[in-house]
Amino acid sequence: MxxxxxxxxxxxxxxxxxxxxxxxxxxxxxxxxxxxxxxxxxxxxxxxxxxxxxxxxxxxxxxxxxxxxxxxxxxxxxxxxxxxxxxxxxxxxxxxxxxxxxxxxxxxxxxxxxxxxxxxxxxxxxxxxxxxxxxxxxxxxxxxxxxxxxxxxxxxxxxxxxxxxxxxxxxxxxxxxxxxxxxxxxxGRVIPDPVAPPHHRHDSLLAQYLVADPKFDADATIVEHRHRVHPKAGGVT
CATH class of the missing domain: 1.20.120 (Four Helix Bundle (Hemerythrin (Met), subunit A))
Structure with missing residues (x-):
């Protein structure tokens, strides 16, 4: 599969x-x-x-x-x-x-x-x-x-x-x-939520832990790496 x-x-x-x-x-x-x-x-x-x-x-x-x-x-x-x-x-x-x-x-x-x-x-x-x-x-x-x-x-x-x-x-x-x-x-019957599809972006293990939903990205990085543009230099940090 x-x-x-x-x-x-x-x-x-x-x-x-x-x-x-x-x-x-x-x-x-x-x-x-x-x-x-x-x-x-x-x-x-x-x-x-x-x-x-x-x-x-x-x-x-x-x-x-x-x-x-x-x-x-x-x-x-x-x-x-x-x-x-x-x-x-x-x-x-x-x-x-x-x-x-x-x-x-x-x-x-x-x-x-x-x-x-x-x-x-x-x-x-x-x-x-x-x-x-x-x-x-x-x-x-x-x-x-x-x-x-x-x-x-x-x-x-x-x-x-x-x-x-x-x-x-x-x-x-x-x-x-x-x-x-x-x-x-x-x-008064409690009906559980179904499993939602995964997000396209792979959440870090830390992010999965914080939302208590570690279902999909078991191979994700420990923390998420983001690229951002410095407001003055215009470069990627």
């Missing part, structure tokens, strides 16, 4: 974020004074993953299908993995909130399935992004921004039985995003 373009960096950082949220959701929370911590961590993972799935379908699949060789096959494989993951997320949601169709599911097996399907989804999405970047290297910045903006405004719950592509998919995502926002507000 190409590792120096905005789209690849954003997708890779999003995958790491989702995997970290999954680890946090699986971690036992036994503080008697914070009984809902486990609910919150699981809910946050589901919301972040649901938004990312919808964002990729909204922003990338159409371009892959029409601009990448064998794009139809790539999209088919991706959608299979995404639908499996979204269906399991709906079971996870049902188990978390005690819905009748999922109450019998055992947590260890359910978490194992979620982890396996998330890993497979991320692998296939990586291949899809790599193929798209090879074909459209000049569009990676715009595509990374589109994915981010779609995540910000996307549905925050899994909806595995609604259309995923085409005009019906677009209408379904908009409808569910609107409905999910209403429920989120009513329930």
């Amino acid at each position: 190409t590792h120096d373009d905005s789209l690849t960096l954003t997708i890779e950082a999003t995958h790491r974020s989702l995997e970290q949220r999954l680890r946090e959701a699986r971690r036992p929370h036994r503080d008697p004074h914070r009984p809902r911590d486990n609910y919150a961590a699981t809910d946050t993972f589901m919301a972040a993953t649901s938004r990312h799935l919808a964002a990729v379908e909204a922003s990338l699949l159409g371009r892959v299908r029409h601009q990448v060789p064998d794009g139809e096959q790539l999209c088919h494989h991706y959608l299979q993995a995404a639908r499996r993951l979204e269906h399991t997320l709906s079971l996870l949601k049902g188990r978390l909130y005690g819905e009748a169709h999922a109450i019998h599911l055992a947590w260890p097996e359910l978490w194992e399935t979620v982890g396996s399907e998330l890993g497979e989804h991320n692998r296939i999405e990586g291949e899809l992004v790599e193929a798209l970047v090879r074909c459209r290297p000049d569009e990676t910045d715009a595509l990374a921004r589109q994915v981010f903006e779609s995540e910000v405004s996307g549905p925050t719950r899994p909806h595995p039985y609604t259309p995923h592509t085409g005009l019906f998919g677009l209408a379904a995502r908009r409808m569910w995003a609107w409905a999910d926002r209403l429920w989120d507000a009513a329930e």
